[in-house]
Amino acid sequence: MSLTLVIGNKNYSSWSLRPWLYLKHHGIAFEEVRIPLYREDSKAKILARSPSGKVPALRDGDIVVWDSLAILEYLAERFPATRGWPEDLGDRATARSLAAEMHAGFQALRNECGMNCRRPPAAKDLSEAARKDVARVSQIWRECRERYAGEGPWLFGRFGIVDAMYAPVALRFHTYRLDGGPAVQAYVDHVLANPAMAEWTAAGRQESETIAAFDE
Numbered sequence: 001m002s003l004t005l006v007i008g009n010k011n012y013s014s015w016s017l018r019p020w021l022y023l024k025h026h027g028i029a030f031e032e033v034r035i036p037l038y039r040e041d042s043k044a045k046i047l048a049r050s051p052s053g054k055v056p057a058l059r060d061g062d063i064v065v066w067d068s069l070a071i072l073e074y075l076a077e078r079f080p081a082t083r084g085w086p087e088d089l090g091d092r093a094t095a096r097s098l099a100a101e102m103h104a105g106f107q108a109l110r111n112e113c114g115m116n117c118r119r120p121p122a123a124k125d126l127s128e129a130a131r132k133d134v135a136r137v138s139q140i141w142r143e144c145r146e147r148y149a150g151e152g153p154w155l156f157g158r159f160g161i162v163d164a165m166y167a168p169v170a171l172r173f174h175t176y177r178l179d180g181g182p183a184v185q186a187y188v189d190h191v192l193a194n195p196a197m198a199e200w201t202a203a204g205r206q207e208s209e210t211i212a213a214f215d216e
């Protein structure tokens, strides 16, 4: 069966990046349907493919999965060789908690530092809440790298769902020059140098659509 992933603008759609990165990184073939967001016809086009009216959404034959984390969970089960979660029960519980924390949190950081591949990297004044988000994300990455990564370059050693979940934030750390110290910078650099990630950001920079609210 063939996979179709519906995504938004590569420049802005952080939720879309997560499953796209997982698929690309693992070399899984899929058709990409890109629907630029917040245009007159965007909602109708997305609703035709995603019950929530939001991207990303994945179609696999008769199966439709929406929500970035649900798609990643689905892909990890559908392609078990990709080993989306750590094998150890305790590590897996931690990884799941961190993915959920990312999925449900960091609102201030998300709002004030929207993903924007085209934005020339530069610092920005942040609220106290956003600074706390930066500190917490930095702590997560530092602790993962120290405790769970071993010799591997990703948060739990090899690339997994947690890395896909945090990849858009790694891009924000770069774009907004967010400082979490050397270990955090090393992780950010590793994420950005990943070939699939580089392919996404290059494509995002080529896009011409603009969404004023996301361009601050």
Ligand SMILES: N[C@@H](CCC(=O)N[C@@H](CS)C(=O)NCC(=O)O)C(=O)O
Pocket (backbone or CB within 6 Å): 008, 012, 013, 014, 015, 016, 037, 038, 043, 053, 054, 055, 056, 066, 067, 068, 069
């Ligand atoms: N929890 C969802 C959130 C998806 C979401 O908010 N997607 C945004 C784009 S990044 C969207 O589709 N916005 C268009 C709209 O709401 O009309 C997920 O993880 O996939």
